[in-house]
Amino acid sequence: AFFAGLLLRSGGEDEQRSGNCFLSFGVAGLFLYLTAETWWLLRFELPSAEAGGVSVLWGLFALAAVAVGVVRRLRPLRRLGLILFLVTVIKIFFYDLARVDSFYRIIAFILLGVALLAGAFVYIKFRDRFEAAAGENPK
Structure with a gap:
């Protein structure tokens, strides 16, 4: 397909x-x-990494969708990537971290925070590439 x-x-x-x-x-x-x-x-x-591995895959897929959406100026793909990233973050908070010890939960929250800050920084840095302008193709 x-x-x-x-x-x-x-x-x-x-x-x-x-x-x-x-x-x-x-x-x-x-x-x-x-x-x-x-x-x-x-x-x-590796049964202990089952839920976390799927979350990592979803995060990478969301990152790829946002990156392709930014480069190709495809608003629906950007939004889909952001929604998938939001679903991944919610899954991590409510499902994945419920099964982890406190020490690893703290490390996971720190890494998740760094990833969210880095994503926001990159998204803002390239905002001019995909900002709603007269020439953008909303496909």
Whole structure:
């Protein structure tokens, strides 16, 4: 679906819409597949890191979505990445950290805070690239 979407995007307007649809399904399928594979691998190989590993994968996926959204000026992809990052942070707070000792919980909160500050800094630094301007393509 992903590669079909890439091929269709080079055509006319209707083909680009179909290509966007195929790309969306391809990325969603990749996200679900990677989540399932990570969960199963960690469940059998390293059960103590099962939930945290999935959270790391989701965070990387969200970061990639925001980065591609900034570079390609795709507002929906940026927003999707930010929403996925928010879901990941909520999952970490309410699910992952509930199963961790106090010392590791403190370390995790510090690292999560640093990651959030770094993400906010990068987002603000590149704000001029994707700020709602007359020339932005909202696709």
